[in-house]
Amino acid sequence: MLLGRVVGVVVPCVVYEGLEATPMLFVQPLDSHGDAKGRPLVAADSTRMAGPGELVYYEGGREAALALDPPFVPVDHTIVGIVDALHRPGDEARP
Amino acid sequence: MTLGIVVGEIVSTINHPFYDAKKLLVVEKTDPAGKPTGDYVIAVDAVDAGAGERVLVNDEGNGARQIFASDTAPVRSVIVGIVDRIDLT
Numbered sequence: 455m456l457l458g459r460v461v462g463v464v465v466p467c468v469v470y471e472g473l474e475a476t477p478m479l480f481v482q483p484l485d486s487h488g489d490a491k492g493r494p495l496v497a498a499d500s501t502r503m504a505g506p507g508e509l510v511y512y513e514g515g516r517e518a519a520l521a522l523d524p525p526f527v528p529v530d531h532t533i534v535g536i537v538d539a540l541h542r543p544g545d546e547a548r549p
Numbered sequence: 550m551t552l553g554i555v556v557g558e559i560v561s562t563i564n565h566p567f568y569d570a571k572k573l574l575v576v577e578k579t580d581p582a583g584k585p586t587g588d589y590v591i592a593v594d595a596v597d598a599g600a601g602e603r604v605l606v607n608d609e610g611n612g613a614r615q616i617f618a619s620d621t622a623p624v625r626s627v628i629v630g631i632v633d634r635i636d637l638t
Contacts (some may be wrong), residue, residue: 457591486577513625516625520621520622536561537559
């Protein structure tokens with residue numbers, strides 16, 4: 455899993471069957487310090503509670519689909535949790 | 550599997566049900582000499598590792614699901630060992 459920052463909401467009008475009620479969020483991948491790294495991606499949200507500005511962690515690959523219900527759907531990244539705190543000894547904790 | 554060093558811990562209350570009560574650690578990947586490669590991964594801790602420890606991370610889904618005895622767990626990265634020493638010949 456990797457860290458990401460939700461930067462937007464994607465509202466599709468037509469999706470493949472099984473993805474009708476799945477929230478899609480625009481996510482900026484982060485490095486382990488919480489700084490932006492790489493290009494933003496669209497991720498499904500298995501928590502259904504993430505929103506813009508929040509720090510999340512997401513899974514990629516086959517496991518991304520397993521986090522959703524139904525589990526056999528065409529997605530490549532899924533948010534599986536919202537970060538309350540990231541503790542790095544010797545570094546300040548970021549919300 | 551990859552080598553890494555634990556640099557931090559993630560606290561999360563809203564998550565996929567599989568991750569309830571699972572300890573998530575931030576692992577910086579390293580080469581065998583312990584030098585960071587620049588990549589990192591957030592992994593579920595299966596061996597009671599802690600910050601500063603060198604660890605072995607399994608970054609593959611089937612092995613991870615085997616550890617948690619589930620066919621459907623959305624998990625791929627698991628810390629499966631704590632490294633004492635690496636001997637290079």
